[in-house]
Every structure is written in structure tokens, then in C-alpha cells.
Amino acid sequence: xxxxxxxxxxxxxxxxxxxxxxxxxxxxxxxxxxxxxxxxxxxxxxxxxxxxxxxxxxxxxxxxxxxxxxxxxxxxxxxxxxxxxxxxxxxxxxxxxxxxxxxxxxxxxxxxxxxxxxxxxxxxxx
Amino acid sequence: xxxxxxxxxxxxxxxxxxxxxxxxxxxxxxxxxxxxxxxxxxxxxxxxxxxxxxxxxxxxxxxxxxxxxxxxxxxxxxxxxxxxxxxxxxxxxxxxxxxxxxxxxxxxxxxxxxxxxxxxxxxxxxxxxxxxxxxxxxxxxxxxxxxxxxxxxxxxxxxxxxxxxxxxxxxxxxxxxxxxxxxxxxxxxxxxxxxxxxxxxxxxxxxxxxxxxxxxxxxxxxxxxxxxxxxxxxxxxxxxxxxxxxxxxxxxxxxxxxxxxxxxxxxxxxxxxxxxxxxxxxxxxxxxxxxxxxxxxxxxxxx
Numbered sequence: 001x002x003x004x005x006x007x008x009x010x011x012x013x014x015x016x017x018x019x020x021x022x023x024x025x026x027x028x029x030x031x032x033x034x035x036x037x038x039x040x041x042x043x044x045x046x047x048x049x050x051x052x053x054x055x056x057x058x059x060x061x062x063x064x065x066x067x068x069x070x071x072x073x074x075x076x077x078x079x080x081x082x083x084x085x086x087x088x089x090x091x092x093x094x095x096x097x098x099x100x101x102x103x104x105x106x107x108x109x110x111x112x113x114x115x116x117x118x119x120x121x122x123x124x125x126x
Numbered sequence: 127x128x129x130x131x132x133x134x135x136x137x138x139x140x141x142x143x144x145x146x147x148x149x150x151x152x153x154x155x156x157x158x159x160x161x162x163x164x165x166x167x168x169x170x171x172x173x174x175x176x177x178x179x180x181x182x183x184x185x186x187x188x189x190x191x192x193x194x195x196x197x198x199x200x201x202x203x204x205x206x207x208x209x210x211x212x213x214x215x216x217x218x219x220x221x222x223x224x225x226x227x228x229x230x231x232x233x234x235x236x237x238x239x240x241x242x243x244x245x246x247x248x249x250x251x252x253x254x255x256x257x258x259x260x261x262x263x264x265x266x267x268x269x270x271x272x273x274x275x276x277x278x279x280x281x282x283x284x285x286x287x288x289x290x291x292x293x294x295x296x297x298x299x300x301x302x303x304x305x306x307x308x309x310x311x312x313x314x315x316x317x318x319x320x321x322x323x324x325x326x327x328x329x330x331x332x333x334x335x336x337x338x339x340x341x342x343x344x345x346x347x348x349x350x351x352x353x354x355x356x357x358x359x360x361x362x363x364x365x366x367x368x369x370x371x372x373x374x375x376x377x378x379x380x381x382x383x384x385x386x387x388x389x390x391x392x393x394x395x396x397x398x399x400x401x402x403x404x405x406x407x408x409x410x411x412x413x414x415x416x417x418x419x420x421x422x423x424x425x426x427x428x429x
């Protein structure tokens with residue numbers, strides 16, 4: 001378990017869980033810090049990632065493009081687990097308007113998010 | 127508490143859609159502290175406008191005859207107490223503003239709350255220092271429902287007994303009126319919708335294959351059923367460099383992220399990013415950054 005500036009990180013059963021702080025605004029500066037913290041925590045190993053987003057989040061265009069490109073390094077697959085309508089709409093926007101190199105989906109149920117990521121975690125164990 | 131979707135609550139959305147239809151993508155709906163579906167819709171519309179604005183710049187680049195840009199500005203003269211002495215501003219919809227709502231008012235009252243805090247912090251630092259000017263992004267009260275972010279330069283005026291300051295906020299924008307007056311220029315190159323789609327697809331292909339050795343123009347032409355000259359010239363018109371140069375530049379960007387954020391050795395990074403050898407990686411890296419990977423690693427680690 002590691003607590004960064006904008007979220008908490010932990011690895012369970014080969015899945016990296018990232019719990020972002022509530023009401024986070026993703027600026028380019030925040031996005032770069034998040035990528036830096038995540039990659040530092042992963043120690044050069046690729047993981048499927050489950051991100052929890054909640055509250056009244058917002059994001060800026062530069063940050064979204066950065067996260068879709070550089071932010072995808074060392075991620076096998078990405079599941080967003082969202083707990084507010086705002087987070088859900090903005091995550092859908094992020095998924096549907098940008099080109100992603102990795103499998104990516106949004107869920108409002110944590111278990112479904114884990115089920116989606118499981119095949120990728122098994123591949124990393126083998 | 128969940129707000130209902132009625133005419134009153136949807137006013138911001140309607141205002142924003144109207145502005146977008148008129149070509150004003152720089153506005154944003156004021157966000158609230160609600161966390162409901164309506165707030166999700168407000169945020170979604172804001173981000174749509176932001177992406178459309180970003181894409182419009184590319185559209186203007188591809189259709190050169192419409193690449194007429196103007197800078198719309200708002201200028202304020204402030205006295206030593208940071209009150210507005212005079213200003214120059216025309217509302218985009220030609221709405222007449224009562225000068226009494228601006229003159230003699232503290233400048234920060236023109237800004238939204240979030241911007242007021244940022245303004246106060248930066249101007250305090252500026253007044254204590256000796257800098258001639260500074261830059262900041264400010265969000266003005268635009269109307270009841272919308273807001274607008276503007277790049278702004280604040281300068282100190284010299285040669286007067288009392289300190290005075292200018293605040294110049296600007297927005298790069300296009301103006302429709304110009305287009306009808308312009309003669310057709312047959313020498314300006316334009317691209318069809320299909321060609322624009324082609325270059326966009328090549329761009330995505332490159333971004334998705336950065337960890338593999340680069341494709342030659344002939345190979346790209348084969349993959350996208352076109353000829354290499356169209357790819358070479360068209361891609362350069364849009365992205366400012368050939369596909370190979372673009373690929374190299376993007377690959378080095380990823381290498382920089384790996385050097386900055388992982389403890390992979392430089393050889394491992396070279397292998398991961400598909401370089402044929404470490405010397406090849408080192409040479410490419412130096413070409414784009416003027417630094418060797420070793421030196422880049424050293425300076426990023428020290429900071």
C-alpha cells in the first residue's frame with residue numbers, strides 16, 4: 001500500500017488498485033504526477049489497473065491526451081470503477097473520444113471491474 | 127439531492143449549445159458542487175467544447191483558406207489599489223456593458239471565485255518583487271451561466287508617479303466576417319475529408335506501434351492503400367514532419383517517461399522501445415533532446 005499525493009495504490013491478486021482522492025481535477029500537472037507515482041509503485045512490472053473515481057471530478061484536455069498516451073505505459077488493461085454520475089459521464093467521455101492502446105472499460109460495480117481485469121492478471125502471474 | 131431535468135436547470139446547457147453553434151468553443155458552463163446526473167451532463171458538454179476547440183485548430187490547418195485567426199482582447203488599466211481606472215473591451219455578442227459595473231471596482235471582482243484566489247496570490251508576489259510582468263490564466267464572470275478562461279499578461283507601467291498596471295487578456299479566435307471578403311486562393315493546398323481521415327489513421331497507427339521498429343513509407347502506403355508521396359507530403363503538412371520523424375519523436379517522448387519514472391536500465395529501455403541496439407537508441411535520443419540518455423537519466427534523477 002502506498003499513498004501518493006492524489007491517490008492510494010495497492011496490488012491485490014495481480015491487480016493494481018488506484019483509489020483517487022475525491023473531487024480531483026485532472027490538470028496536466030496532476031496527470032504527470034499520477035503517472036510518475038503509479039510507475040514508481042509498479043517497479044517496472046505491467047499490471048491490469050482498477051481506478052476508483054468518485055465525487056465531482058473534472059479533467060482538462062491536455063491531461064486526458066497525456067493519460068491516454070504516456071499514461072498507458074505499464075498498464076495491461078484498465079477498468080474504471082465510478083461512484084458518481086459526474087465521474088461516470090466524464091469517464092465515458094474519456095473512453096469514447098480518445099484512442100486507447102489497451103483494453104479499457106467503465107463499471108459502477110467493483111466486482112465487475114475486477115472480473116474484467118482478471119484474465120490480464122492471470123497472464124501476468126503465468 | 128438529485129436535481130430534476132427542467133428548463134431552469136438546463137439553462138446552462140442551452141446557452142452553451144447556442145455558443146458552440148455560433149463557433150464559440152472557448153466558453154465553459156459554470157460548474158457547481160452537485161454530484162448528480164445534471165452535473166455530469168454539464169461536465170460532458172464542457173469537455174465536448176474543449177475537444178471541438180482542439181480539433182478545430184487541426185481543421186483550420188487542413189483547410190488553409192479558413193485559417194484566419196484574430197486575437198480578441200480585453201484590456202484593463204489598474205491603479206495602485208488594483209481598482210479599474212479604464213478598460214477596453216467589446217462583448218462578442220455586442221452586448222453593451224454599463225461602465226459603472228467595471229470602473230472604480232476592484233479588478234478581482236470581475237473574476238470568478240477560483241480565479242480570485244489565484245489572482246490575489248500572484249499579484250501579491252508580483253507587487254513585492256521587481257518583475258516587469260507576469261502571465262496567468264484568468265476566469266472572468268462572463269454571464270450568469272457561462273465562464274471563460276483567458277491567457278493574461280499583467281504589466282507594471284513605469285514613468286508615472288503612482289504605480290499603475292495593465293491587465294491584457296486575450297483569446298485566439300476566428301472571425302466569420304473575414305471569410306466572405308477573402309478572394310479564393312487556388313494555390314493554398316487543401317485536403318479532402320478522406321485524406322484527412324487517412325492522415326488521422328496513420329497518426330493513430332504510429333502511436334499504437336511505437337514499441338516496434340518504424341515502418342517505411344512504402345510499407346505505410348501498402349498498409350493504407352495509398353501512395354508514399356501522398357503520405358509523406360500530406361502528413362508533413364498536418365503534423366509538421368514526416369511519419370518517420372513523427373514516429374522517432376514520439377518514441378523518444380516515451381523513452382523519456384521511462385527514464386524519468388522507472389528504474390529500468392537504459393539498455394532495457396532501448397530493447398523495450400524496439401531500438402535495434404543501444405548505440406542506435408543513444409544516437410536517436412541525442413538527436414531529439416541534445417542530451418545522451420545517460421546524462422538525461424543523471425539530471426532527472428538528481429532533480
